[in-house]
Amino acid sequence: MFDYSILPDDTVRAIIVALVLFAVSFVFFIIVALYTLIKYTLYSNKHKGKLKLVCDVAYFHERGKRDNQEDSLYISPMDKVDETGFVAACSDGMGGLLNGEVVSKYVTDSLGENYPYKFDAQAENAKIISGISDRIYEEYHLGAGATLVMVHIFDDYMNFYSLGDSNIILIRNNRATLLNYKQNYVTLMIRKLAEGGLDTSDAYKDTRAKGLIDFVGNLKCNVLTTSRPLRLIENDIIIVSSDGVTDSMPLNRIVNHIHLDQNAAGIARTIKYGVKSRKNPRQDNYSAVVIKMKRSFV
Amino acid sequence: MIEYYTFKHRGAADEYKDEVFLRLVPNLTVAIFNGSKLDSPKSQSLLFSEILSSEEGRNGIDYLNQTFEECLDKDSEYLILRVEQKGIESIRKGDVRAKIVRQGQISLLPNGYFGLSSDDRIICATDNFFKFLTNEGILADALVADSCNDWMDMMVRRISDQSQLKCGNLSAVTLKLNR
Numbered sequence: 001m002f003d004y005s006i007l008p009d010d011t012v013r014a015i016i017v018a019l020v021l022f023a024v025s026f027v028f029f030i031i032v033a034l035y036t037l038i039k040y041t042l043y044s045n046k047h048k049g050k051l052k053l054v055c056d057v058a059y060f061h062e063r064g065k066r067d068n069q070e071d072s073l074y075i076s077p078m079d080k081v082d083e084t085g086f087v088a089a090c091s092d093g094m095g096g097l098l099n100g101e102v103v104s105k106y107v108t109d110s111l112g113e114n115y116p117y118k119f120d121a122q123a124e125n126a127k128i129i130s131g132i133s134d135r136i137y138e139e140y141h142l143g144a145g146a147t148l149v150m151v152h153i154f155d156d157y158m159n160f161y162s163l164g165d166s167n168i169i170l171i172r173n174n175r176a177t178l179l180n181y182k183q184n185y186v187t188l189m190i191r192k193l194a195e196g197g198l199d200t201s202d203a204y205k206d207t208r209a210k211g212l213i214d215f216v217g218n219l220k221c222n223v224l225t226t227s228r229p230l231r232l233i234e235n236d237i238i239i240v241s242s243d244g245v246t247d248s249m250p251l252n253r254i255v256n257h258i259h260l261d262q263n264a265a266g267i268a269r270t271i272k273y274g275v276k277s278r279k280n281p282r283q284d285n286y287s288a289v290v291i292k293m294k295r296s297f298v
Numbered sequence: 299m300i301e302y303y304t305f306k307h308r309g310a311a312d313e314y315k316d317e318v319f320l321r322l323v324p325n326l327t328v329a330i331f332n333g334s335k336l337d338s339p340k341s342q343s344l345l346f347s348e349i350l351s352s353e354e355g356r357n358g359i360d361y362l363n364q365t366f367e368e369c370l371d372k373d374s375e376y377l378i379l380r381v382e383q384k385g386i387e388s389i390r391k392g393d394v395r396a397k398i399v400r401q402g403q404i405s406l407l408p409n410g411y412f413g414l415s416s417d418d419r420i421i422c423a424t425d426n427f428f429k430f431l432t433n434e435g436i437l438a439d440a441l442v443a444d445s446c447n448d449w450m451d452m453m454v455r456r457i458s459d460q461s462q463l464k465c466g467n468l469s470a471v472t473l474k475l476n477r
Contacts, residue, residue, distance in 0.1 A: 157402060160438075170434050179438040181452050190458045191451050199310050200458040226441040228417065231402035 051295040053156045053232060055086045058264035058290050060272040064244055064283035068093075070100035071242045071287035074108035074150075076115050084116035085154030088289040092147045092166050092242040094215060095284070099144040103136055107146050107216050110135075119154040119229070122161075126223040129161055129216070136217040145217030149180060149240050153291070157229035158238070164215040167246050171237035174260065176251035180224055185209040235260060236293040237267060244286030245271065248278040264292040299476045300326055300381060303446035305454065307468040309426070309461075315339040316424055316469035319350055325380050328471050332375040332394050332424045342374050350378075363389045377422055381475070385413040386420070393425035397433070399440040404433045414475055419449070423470035430457040430465065446472040 044051070057078075063069045070093030076086055091107040093100020110132045117125050129148065136144065147164025160168050162180035170177050181187060189203035203209060214221050232238075239245075239254070249257070249271065257274045258267045268290040275286050304318050315334045321327040331346045333339025349369060353362050359380055366376065375392025388396055388407055396407035399419040407420065419440045435456050443449035449472045457463065 170438075172434055175432055175434075177432045177434040177438070179434070180442070181439070181455055187451075187455055190455050194305075194307060194451075194454050194458065194463060197308060199462050199464045201462045201464070203458070204462065224442055226438075227444075228441050229402050230437060230441055 053234060053293050054296045055081070055153055056264040056292040056294050057086070057088070058268035059288060060268050061287040062244075062272060062275070062285065064285050065281060066283075066285050068101045069285055070095075070104055070146075071244070071285040072101075072104035072108040072146075073287055073289055074111045075289060076112075080116060085119050085152055086291075087111070087115060087117060087150065087152050088240050088291060089148060089150035090166055090240045090242055090287055090289060091149075091216065092164070092244070092285070092287075094145040094147070094164075094212070094217070097144045099140065100146065103140070103144045103217060104146040106136065107132055107148055111150065117152055119152060119157070119159065122159055122225045122227060125152070125159075126161060126225045129163065129223045130221055133163070133216045133218055133221045137219045140217060142217065145212075145215040147212070147242070148216050151238060151240055151291070153232065153238075154229075156232050158232050159226045159229045162224040163221055164212050165210070165243055167239065167241045167243065169239040169241065169246075169251060169254070171239070171255060171258075172233070172235075174255060176255045178251065179230075183214040183222075183224070184212050188213065232293050234293055234295050237264075238291040238293075239271070239288050240291070241288035242284070242286060244284035245275055245288050247284060248275045248280050248286070262292075264290045267292065301446050301474040301476070302326070302328070303450050303472045305450050305468065305470045305472075307454075307463055309466045309468050310464040311466045313340075314467055315343075316467045317343045317347070318469050318471060319347060320471075321350070325382060327381075328377075328379040328422055328473065330377045330394050330422055330424060330469055330471065332392065332469070334424075334426070334467065335373040335375065335392075336371055342371050345369060346374070346376065359387045359389050363391075366391070375424075379407075379420070379422055379473075381473075382411075385411055386475075387411050394422070395425070395428060396420055396422040397428075397436060399437055402437070402441070404437040404440075416476060418475055419446075420473040420475075421449075421453075421470060422473070424467070426466050427453075427457070427468050427470045430460045446474050449474075 072091045074089040089111050091104040093104040114128050147166040149166040149168050150161040152159045165182040168179045170179050186203050186209045190200045193200045258270050317331045319329040331343050333342050336342055349365055375394050377390040377394040380387045397404055398407045439449055439452035
């Protein structure tokens with residue numbers, strides 16, 4: 001193919017030397033890469049228990065078919081995670097009331113102002129949220145309100161706080177569970193019907209029963225909070241979202257859509273497009289913070 | 299102090315095939331009988347109750363279990379939990395289980411003696427109750443609830459969301475041990 005005889009001897013020698021050097025450095029590179037990979041795998045396996053559980057975080061914040069964005073998110077600074085833990089929250093302005101976007105933004109801004117939170121002071125943190133709620137009540141007198149879901153993760157443990165009907169979803173072993181219960185009239189009706197030994201189908205028939213019994217903006221609200229933290233494990237996925245997400249994408253559909261080897265950004269993207277693809281003409285605002293727990297040296 | 303709450307619901311079935319028994323003296327004993335696999339659950343349930351009232355407190359839980367095995371139909375299913383000074387003794391047969399919430403985790407309570415620490419929470423229930431719940435849901439509710447009553451209400455809400463409580467007999471007991 002090539003006639004090397006027309007090249008000067010010096011040039012041919014230079015090409016041969018260059019090729020030999022390239023081959024040697026390539027083989028050396030492969031050996032170093034293999035050695036590093038083997039060492040890393042052995043070290044990871046040996047120290048698996050000692051590796052820290054860290055949060056891989058992503059979010060989306062979409063308006064849907066609404067004129068205003070009434071969802072608001074809060075994600076705590078990542079530079080102090082080791083000292084104070086990681087906090088993520090989602091607040092959803094209540095439909096039908098005025099100033100939904102103002103109130104939800106006020107809630108998340110106030111959460112940011114109160115950061116950092118003590119991890120083991122759940123009652124104290126709930127009191128801070130209750131204080132935010134009281135201030136909104138004093139301003140609007142039940143004329144405006146919002147829901148709030150907040151998680152606080154420190155090492156392998158998580159506390160959560162909830163007011164209203166937004167979602168804290170835990171996906172573990174390919175199964176999704178809503179961790180917080182919804183504070184609406186359905187809950188009260190179920191309690192009454194169950195106490196009376198009746199079935200609860202009537203509780204779901206009345207659409208007004210979805211009305212909230214507690215929310216941010218209510219005076220002396222009852223913040224749902226964990227009294228002790230929940231233990232997290234590797235590959236747990238936590239989704240802190242507004243109800244716009246689960247209205248279009250129920251929990252089992254979320255699990256079917258995502259892949260467990262995806263990172264947080266991939267999961268957030270999958271859920272976002274999953275909701276979008278439903279093409280719901282009355283799609284509510286939909287926002288979520290997605291947290292995936294990973295083991296890492298960092 | 300021991301706090302407990304009992305839940306029993308027919309679940310739109312024609313009759314009760316489960317039964318929950320509580321004995322407060324000399325120790326708190328919780329027993330759940332499940333007769334869903336029996337032709338005449340009522341008579342077996344009465345027999346279970348009779349043995350429990352006659353024998354409980356006199357002999358060890360193993361002896362009680364032996365008596366049940368001798369006298370009851372082989373398809374009878376039950377769970378007996380006896381709260382002792384520093385722990386809990388349990389025996390189960392069939393699809394009646396107890397789960398314990400401890401340090402932010404949930405696990406199945408094994409047969410035999412199990413030491414308890416403060417703030418442990420226990421749920422005993424039939425398989426029909428557990429089948430609508432995930433471990434994570436039970437755990438989250440236990441950590442949020444202020445009382446055993448609240449904890450039960452939250453789990454019943456989860457079951458209701460899936461079955462509207464038209465799912466057959468539901469029997470469960472929640473326990474909280476503050477030491």
